[in-house]
Amino acid sequence: MLVLIGDNPERIKKEAALAKTCGFCPIPASSGKTNQMRLDRGGDRQANAAIYRVAVVRMRADERTKT
Known part of the structure; x- marks a missing residue:
């Protein structure tokens, strides 16, 4: 994560900018009468994987994350 942010900290x-950069921000995928969101397929895959690992590890120990 530090390498990702270190490239261009501006x-x-x-948080929204980090979500867009990592590719886990929701984008609209609606058509007609439905109102749906899906995750962005773009972004830095390694950063996305790092955030996923952090979430999985926190799920094991942190009660706030579990709730």
Whole structure:
């Protein structure tokens, strides 16, 4: 994660910018009467994998993450 942010720290000022960079921000995928969201397929795959690992490890020990 430090390498990702270290490349260009100006673009990561908010959580939304980090989500867009890593590719786990929701984007609209609606058509007609439905209102759906899907995850962005773009972004840094290694950063996305690192955040996933952090979440999995936190699920084991942190009660706030479990709830």
